[in-house]
Amino acid sequence: MSTISSSEVARVADLARLALTDDEIERIARELDIIADAVAKVSEVATDDVPATSHPIPLTNVMRDDVIGQVLDRDEVLAQAPASEDGGFLVPQILGEE
Numbered sequence: 001m002s003t004i005s006s007s008e009v010a011r012v013a014d015l016a017r018l019a020l021t022d023d024e025i026e027r028i029a030r031e032l033d034i035i036a037d038a039v040a041k042v043s044e045v046a047t048d049d050v051p052a053t054s055h056p057i058p059l060t061n062v063m064r065d066d067v068i069g070q071v072l073d074r075d076e077v078l079a080q081a082p083a084s085e086d087g088g089f090l091v092p093q094i095l096g097e098e
Contacts, residue, residue, distance in 0.1 A: 004032040 006029045013020045013028075020028070046052075074087065083090035 003036045004029055 006025050009025050009029045009032065010020070013025065078084040078087070078089070081089050
């Protein structure tokens with residue numbers, strides 16, 4: 001059973017201002033039908049006794065504790081920079097903003 005017609009694909013392509021050939025429209029309609037069929041099959045299997053999952057295996061966050069360590073002295077680092085201003089690196093403007 002076809003769920004997405006070529007006319008629907010052509011209409012959406014027109015709204016998105018996409019120039020598609022008739023062959024492309026037909027191919028995309030067929031591919032979207034395949035995708036819609038796959039989603040329908042998953043919907044048949046997904047019942048109330050099957051828990052929803054976002055990932056097939058459990059994920060754990062591997063984070064280390066934040067530990068204060070040796071840091072560089074800001075003034076020492078800025079002294080090595082070609083240019084600095086107000087405690088930061090001074091770089092050329094690239095966006096043309098006034």
